[in-house]
Structure formats: C-alpha cells, structure tokens
Amino acid sequence: MSKLFAKxxxxxxxxxxxxxxxxxxxxxxxxxxxxxxxxxxxxxxxxAPVGCAVLAYDYWxxxxxEAPHGRTPAVATGVKRVLPDRLVFTYQGDGDLAAxxxxxxxxxxxxxxxxxxxFVNNGVYGMTGGQMAPTTLLGQRxxxxxxxxxxxxxxFPLKIMEMMAxxxxxxxxxxxxxxxxxxxxxxxxxxxxxxDMQLNKKGxxxxxxxxxxxxxxxxxxxxxxxxxxxxxxxxxxLGVIKENR
Amino acid sequence: xxxxxLSTGNEACGEGAVxxxxxxxxxxxxxxxxxxxxxxxxxxxxxxxxxxQAESELAAINMVLGAxxxxxxxxxxxxxxxxxxxxxGISYMAGCELPAVIANVMRGGPGxxxxxxxxxxYFQATKGGGHGDYRLLVLAPASVQEMFDFTxxxxxxxxxxxxxxMILADGMIGQMMEPLExxxxxxxxxxxxxxxxxxxxxxxxxxSIKSLVLGExxxxxxxxxxxxxxxxxxxxxxxxELYNTEGAEVMxxxxxxASRVARSCIDSLRKNGVKVGLVRPxxxxxxxxxxxxxxxxxxxxxxxxxxSAGQMLEDVRLTVQDDEKVSFLGHTGGGIPTxxxxxxxxxxxxxx
Numbered sequence: 013m014s015k016l017f018a019k020x021x022x023x024x025x026x027x028x029x030x031x032x033x034x035x036x037x038x039x040x041x042x043x044x045x046x047x048x049x050x051x052x053x054x055x056x057x058x059x060a061p062v063g064c065a066v067l068a069y070d071y072w073x074x075x076x077x078e079a080p081h082g083r084t085p086a087v088a089t090g091v092k093r094v095l096p097d098r099l100v101f102t103y104q105g106d107g108d109l110a111a112x113x114x115x116x117x118x119x120x121x122x123x124x125x126x127x128x129x130x131f132v133n134n135g136v137y138g139m140t141g142g143q144m145a146p147t148t149l150l151g152q153r154x155x156x157x158x159x160x161x162x163x164x165x166x167x168f169p170l171k172i173m174e175m176m177a178x179x180x181x182x183x184x185x186x187x188x189x190x191x192x193x194x195x196x197x198x199x200x201x202x203x204x205x206x207x208d209m210q211l212n213k214k215g216x217x218x219x220x221x222x223x224x225x226x227x228x229x230x231x232x233x234x235x236x237x238x239x240x241x242x243x244x245x246x247x248x249x250l251g252v253i254k255e256n257r
Numbered sequence: 258x259x260x261x262x263l264s265t266g267n268e269a270c271g272e273g274a275v276x277x278x279x280x281x282x283x284x285x286x287x288x289x290x291x292x293x294x295x296x297x298x299x300x301x302x303x304x305x306x307x308x309x310q311a312e313s314e315l316a317a318i319n320m321v322l323g324a325x326x327x328x329x330x331x332x333x334x335x336x337x338x339x340x341x342x343x344x345x346g347i348s349y350m351a352g353c354e355l356p357a358v359i360a361n362v363m364r365g366g367p368g369x370x371x372x373x374x375x376x377x378x379y380f381q382a383t384k385g386g387g388h389g390d391y392r393l394l395v396l397a398p399a400s401v402q403e404m405f406d407f408t409x410x411x412x413x414x415x416x417x418x419x420x421x422x423m424i425l426a427d428g429m430i431g432q433m434m435e436p437l438e439x440x441x442x443x444x445x446x447x448x449x450x451x452x453x454x455x456x457x458x459x460x461x462x463x464x465s466i467k468s469l470v471l472g473e474x475x476x477x478x479x480x481x482x483x484x485x486x487x488x489x490x491x492x493x494x495x496x497x498e499l500y501n502t503e504g505a506e507v508m509x510x511x512x513x514x515a516s517r518v519a520r521s522c523i524d525s526l527r528k529n530g531v532k533v534g535l536v537r538p539x540x541x542x543x544x545x546x547x548x549x550x551x552x553x554x555x556x557x558x559x560x561x562x563x564x565s566a567g568q569m570l571e572d573v574r575l576t577v578q579d580d581e582k583v584s585f586l587g588h589t590g591g592g593i594p595t596x597x598x599x600x601x602x603x604x605x606x607x608x609x
Contacts, residue, residue, distance in 0.1 A: 054459040059323070071464035075455045077326055078467035080349050083319035086311070090323025090331075091455060093307045094281060098457050116319075119312035 020044035022053040024073045031138075033233025035190045035223030036064055039132055040071055042200045043103070046207060047074065056099045059088045061108035064138040069102060082113025085120035088127045099210060101128040107137045107149040110172050114146075117172065121216045124181025128206040129218040133170070133248065134225040142228030146170035149247055154228065169247050173220050178255045184209055184217035185253040191222070191240035195250070214256075222248055260428040262438040266404040266430045267292035267334075270360055271300060272437070273408030274332045278445030279358070280306030281331040283320035285313055288372045289428035290362035294334065314339040318346030318359075325355040326466045328454035330412050330445070334360035336428070338369060340386075346385030347421055351483070352468030354453075359393075360409065361422040362431035365591040373512055373591025374429035379568035382425045383542040390480055392487045394422040394494060395541040397512040401435035407539075413447025414494065418486055425541060427564065429514050429593070436528035487543075489511060491547050496539035497548045505534030506597055507603050508552055508572050511562040512538050516592060519562050522599045541569070549576045556582075558606055562594050563587045 020026065024045040028037045047053050053074050060068040062081035079087040084102040092100040094157035109117050109131050120127065136154055137143040144157040147169050153160045161169075173185050182204060188199040199221055206217040222244050224236035232237060265270070271293050274282070282297040294310070301308035307324070311317035317333050325331045335343060339358040340361045350357055363378050368418050379437040382395045396407040404426060443597040455466060498516075501523050502508065511519040516537040522563050536552065538545050553559075559582060561570045570585050577583050586602050588596055 055457045057327075057455045057457060066469060068468060073463045074458050075463055077323070077455055078465070078469055079322075080319060083315060083322075083346070086316040086319035087323035087326070088321040089309065089316075090281070090325070091327045092285070092323075093309070093320075094324045094327035094329045095456065115312050116316055119316065123309075127281055235519045 016218055020048045022047045022073050026070055029073055030064065030065060031227045033226035034064070035134065035221070036132065038190050038196065039130065039199070039221055039223060040068065042196070042203055043130065044072065046200060046204045049204070050207060052099055055097070056101070057089065057091050057095070059084050059100070059102045060119060061102070061104040063105040063108050065103055065105060065132070066139065081106050081118055082111070084108060084113060085116040085125070085127070085129065089120055089123070089125050092125060092127050096126070099128070099207060101130060101207070103130045104132070105138070106131070106133045106135065106145045110146040110170050112242040118176070118179070121176050121179045121182045121218070124215040126210055126213055126215055128210050130203065131218055132223050134221055134223045135244065136225050136228045138225050138228060141213055149243065151227055171248065173218065173253050176218060181215055182218070182254060183215040183256040187220040187222070187248055187250050187253060189222040189245060189250055191224070191237040220248070258441040259438055261438045262402055262432050262442050265292050265432055265434050266398070266426060267362065267432065268296045269401045269404040269437045270334070270343050270424060270431070271296040274358065275300050275304060275410070276410045276439065276443050276445070276446065277330065277412035279302060279330045279332045279412060281324040281329045282306070282333065283309040283311050283317040283324075284333050284335065285311050285317050285339060287336045289364055289374070289431050290334050290336045290360065293360065293362070297332070312341035312552070315345060316546055318343040319358050322346050322350055322353070322355060323351065325357050326353070326455045328451045328456060330416070330530055331359045334362065336362045336364045337375070339364050340378065340381070344387035346402060347393070348382045348389055348391060349468050350421050351391035351393070352389065353466050354419040354441035355421070355466070356419050357421045357428065359413045359417055359421055360408065360426065363425065363427040365589070371591050372429040374430060374564065374593065375403065375589070375591055376427060376513060376515065377568070377589065378425065379541065379563070379565060383425050383544065391483060392490070394418065394420065394490055395425050396422065397539060397541050398430060398518050399513050399537070400430070401433065401437050404430065405437055405439060409446070412445070413460070416447055416449055418490060420486065420562070425513070427514050449572070474563035491543040494540055495543045495545050497545040497575070498537040498539055500535040500537065502534035502536065504532050505557060506532045507606055508557045508558055508559050509533060509535045509562055509599070510538070510549070510569070511535065512541060512569065515562045518594055518596060519599060522596045524599065525596065526603065531603070538569070544572045544600045546576045550575060553577045553579070553582070559583045560602060560606060561585050562599060564593060566588060
C-alpha cells in the first residue's frame with residue numbers, strides 16, 4: 013500500500029512543543045516540503061530565533077543554529093558569507109524580527125545579503141507569556157497591554173514588510189497567511205520562490221506569514237483562523253509587496 | 258626572508274590575524290581602534306576574505322558568531338564601550354563553544370569616558386564579562402610586535418579550546434608606531450578539523466549549534482564540561498614574563514602599557530642597586546597565580562601598577578593573601594603612571 017501523506021523527509025520524527033492550533037508546526041512543515049521538493053536538505057543551514065521557534069533544531073533534520081534574540085539576520089550574514097553556495101534562511105517571530113532585531117533585519121536587507129527570511133507574525137510574544145509585540149493590533153489585549161493596545165500610548169502596528177520595500181537591495185517580499193488551505197498553498201509557493209531566488213543569487217528576500225496564536229489570543233483554533241481572515245489581514249494585507257525580476 | 262617595517266599596534270594586530278589565516282572580520286567604528294577596522298577592510302579584500310562594517314557592535318559580534326559556526330577563522334575588534342555591547346555575543350559563543358578572536362583596544366571609562374589609553378576593562382575581560390559562568394583566554398600585548406605575535410597565536414588557541422580569545426590592549430599600544438618584524442612565509446598555525454561546523458548535512462547527520470540546554474541537569478553537565486576546559490587552560494596556557502626578578506625585594510606587577518613604564522623604572526633603580534623586579538602577566542586569564550605565589554612565599558613585597566582604580570590588584574591580593582605586602586599605584590580616565598611616581602612609591606615601600 014502506498015503512503016499518500018507522510019512527514020517530509022527533512023522533518024524529524026518528533027512531536028512539537030507547540031500549543032494546539034499554533035501555526036508554527038504548519039510553517040515548519042511547509043519549509044521541509046519545499047526543501048524536499050528542491051532536494052537540497054544537505055545544502056541547508058537554518059538560523060532559528062529566540063521565541064517559540066527556538067527549538068526548531070529538534071524538528072528540522074538539517075543543520076540548524078540558534079541565534080541570540082533578534083541577531084538572527086546577522087548570524088545568517090556570517091554563515092552565508094563564508095558558505096555562499098549553501099541555502100541559508102532565518103526563521104523569526106515578530107518579537108525577534110520586528111522589535112529587538114529591527115536594526116539587524118533592515119541592514120541585512122539593505123546590504124542585499126543573499127538569504128531568505130521567514131517572518132512569522134502572530135502579533136504577540138508567545139514564549140514569554142503573551143506580551144504585546146510591535147505587530148499587535150490596535151484594540152488587542154495582551155499581558156503588557158492590559159487596557160488593549162492604544163495608538164496614543166503604544167503606537168501603531170509596525171509594518172516591517174512595507175518598510176523593507178523601499179530598500180533597493182531587497183528583491184522579493186510577500187505576505188501570506190495560513191488561515192485556509194488556499195493561503196497555506198500560497199505560503200508554500202512563496203517560500204519556494206524565496207529559496208529559488210537565493211539559489212539563483214538574486215539577493216535578499218522575505219516571506220511574512222500571518223499565523224495564529226490561540227493561546228494568547230484567547231480564542232480556539234478555528235476562531236483564531238477566522239480572526240486572521242476577518243481582522244489581521246485588514247492591517248496586514250496579503251500579496252506580493254515587492255518583486256524585482 | 259624577514260619582513261620589517263614601522264607599524265601601528267592596531268595594524269600589527271590586523272596583520273597578525275591575516276597571517277593566522279583569519280578570513281572573516283566584522284566590526285564597527287570606535288576610537289582608538291579605527292586603524293584596525295580600516296586595515297582589515299583592505300586586507301580581507303586582498304586575501305579573498307570577508308570584511309563587513311556592521312550596523313552595530315551587536316551585529317558585528319553575531320556576524321562573527323555565524324562565520325565561526327560556518328568554520329572560518331574569525332576576528333572582530335572594538336574599544337571599551339563597543340566591547341560592552343559585544344558581551345551578549347561573546348557569552349553565546351562561549352556557550353556554543355565557538356572560537357573567535359576579539360581585540361579590545363581599551364579607552365577610558367566608565368560610560369563613553371574618553372578616548373585615551375586605559376586598563377579599566379580588566380574585570381570585564383577576565384571575570385567573564387557577559388552573563389553566565391564562562392571565561393575567555395586573555396592575552397595582554399605590551400608592544401607593536403606583541404600585537405602581531407599574540408593575535409597570531411590567539412587564533413590557534415581559540416580553535417584548540419573552541420572558545421573566544423581576547424587581545425586586551427589599550428589606546429596607546431594600538432596607536433603608537435614601532436618596528437614590526439615577521440617571517441615572510443609565516444603560515445597559519447594550529448589548523449584543525451572542525452567537524453562540528455555548520456556546513457550542511459552532507460554525508461553526516463544533521464547537527465546544531467546552540468547555547469540553549471534544556472532538560473534536568475543537562476545545563477549543569479554542559480557547564481562542567483566548560484569548566485573542565487577552563488581548568489585545562491589554567492594548567493597549560495599561563496604565560497608570564499619575569500624581568501629582573503632575581504633577588505628582588507620589591508616586585509612590580511603590571512601588564513600592557515603600564516609594564517613598560519615599570520620596566521624603565523626598574524632599569525634606573527637597578528643601576529642604583531635597588532633590588533626591584535617585574536612580573537608581567539602575559540595571560541591575564543588564566544592569571545599566573547602560581548608564579549606570583551612563589552615570590553610571595555619568599556617574603557617579597559608587591560607593587561601593582563595599573564591604568565585603573567585597581568582591578569588586577571584583586572587577583573594579586575588573592576594570591577599573596579597578605580594585604581600588608583601588596584601596594585597599589587594606579588591612574589584612571591586615561592592617566593598613565595610615571596616613572597617618578599613609581600620610584601617614589603617603591604622608596605616608601607622599602608622604608609616600611
């Protein structure tokens with residue numbers, strides 16, 4: 013009997029620590045599917061962040077490093093400059109990339125480092141207990157915005173992709189989501205495109221994936237997916253933000 | 258064939274790195290080490306290496322972390338405030354067991370301080386510096402030649418122990434010019450395989466480089482392993498220079514620039530029959546406890562001379578275990594002890 017659905021080869025046979033309904037496991041898997049399809053498992057070096065995905069090395073069956081919080085693109089820069097023929101990608105949450113690592117992501121992009129960035133935006137700090145992130149929506153209650161996020165006190169949700177778009181050396185930016193099978197397939201295609209561009213030495217590319225955090229959104233998994241569809245994508249519109257051909 | 262030319266200490270440090278096979282440098286501008294960053298921007302390109310002017314010291318040390326993980330011989334340099342910023346990455350590299358060479362061309366502190374030569378970062382360099390239980394091998398050059406020699410050697414030590422090594426110099430050693438000499442065909446030493454490096458999981462299992470160690474008791478095991486390495490360094494890597502220590506009644510203890518002033522002071526005093534000598538730690542960590550303690554047992558009195566408020570002083574006191582026998586002369590904020598001051602202090606100690 014042939015198996016119709018199995019774990020990707022580049023994914024370890026391990027149960028993840030992620031909460032029920034979390035998007036990380038899904039996005040991990042999409043990356044592994046792309047790597048299998050491209051047959052590049054032996055060429056990959058992944059840089060994991062500090063945050064919920066810090067344990068990615070327990071799930072990915074390829075070389076994986078863990079960077080200090082937010083310095084992920086700097087670490088990737090070091091690896092890629094020494095090994096320009098390997099596929100180097102960072103996997104970062106919104107705390108890692110949009111708060112503490114803002115300088116590193118902008119300058120890696122501005123230098124046109126030939127790396128791929130998978131930016132998982134769930135609008136909240138998961139690992140530390142649901143604190144406000146730069147990407148938290150206005151009106152969203154978190155552990156550190158107890159009276160909800162208000163523009164006049166906490167500022168507006170930070171749109172990193174739109175900021176990155178003005179940098180000439182950034183060649184590809186796409187925002188996707190995992191709230192429906194269709195969007196999941198689009199996410200996978202975007203990851204594939206980013207990896208292809210890197211192997212073709214096109215330069216810096218980044219895929220932002222809107223992802224649910226049922227635990228700290230206080231919603232069940234299905235309502236979390238609905239929230240992305242009905243609220244989150246209004247603030248963070250999906251689609252290709254930039255593509256240099 | 259020997260190459261000989263006049264060089265600044267900063268540039269000698271850079272050339273030492275190049276000759277040791279360093280092919281990756283990332284740094285950020287800060288005085289008084291800017292000649293070194295500029296030098297590396299030229300030399301890395303000439304040698305087919307990588308030079309990156311990073312957006313911050315934080316980024317620079319993490320680029321170095323990544324390049325080291327990829328198996329390259331890596332180098333970064335800075336001065337006091339910049340080295341404070343690098344502590345995050347240094348702690349992670351110690352935890353990940355990644356080799357790197359870091360030069361700190363010290364300036365006056367605390368805070369932004371000034372840009373004069375100082376030795377106020379001894380504690381930071383030798384006691385860990387960042388968070389967690391770790392140590393760096395710390396080499397303290399006292400001349401332009403040693404900036405080259407020690408940096409060259411530092412790369413072998415870093416690879417041997419899979420641990421960051423620090424070159425602790427100061428603004429004067431960095432910026433002054435002296436003759437520099439080395440063999441034209443000098444080759445990188447101590448090159449070893451790095452099977453732990455991130456190169457892609459080809460013909461081997463996937464591996465990871467990380468400092469996160471979860472699971473009951475596992476982090477303590479990891480720490481015990483690190484402490485084992487540090488103990489080995491303490492046994493094997495201590496380096497000290499003894500100058501005129503024979504029959505000395507008063508022993509100066511000084512490193513780097515301060516040791517040069519101490520040395521000329523000793524030369525003058527010895528001419529007048531005053532029995533003074535110098536113990537110059539070359540490795541500040543591991544500190545030469547044993548060497549000093551041998552002199553202490555002979556009843557020698559010590560005068561510690563530093564360009565700080567007394568930092569190495571604590572290690573000397575710890576060794577001698579008799580505060581009556583240990584005196585101190587220091588300047589902070591860029592002040593340099595003079596021969597006259599040291600001579601006067603020695604006279605006072607001898608009369609006691």
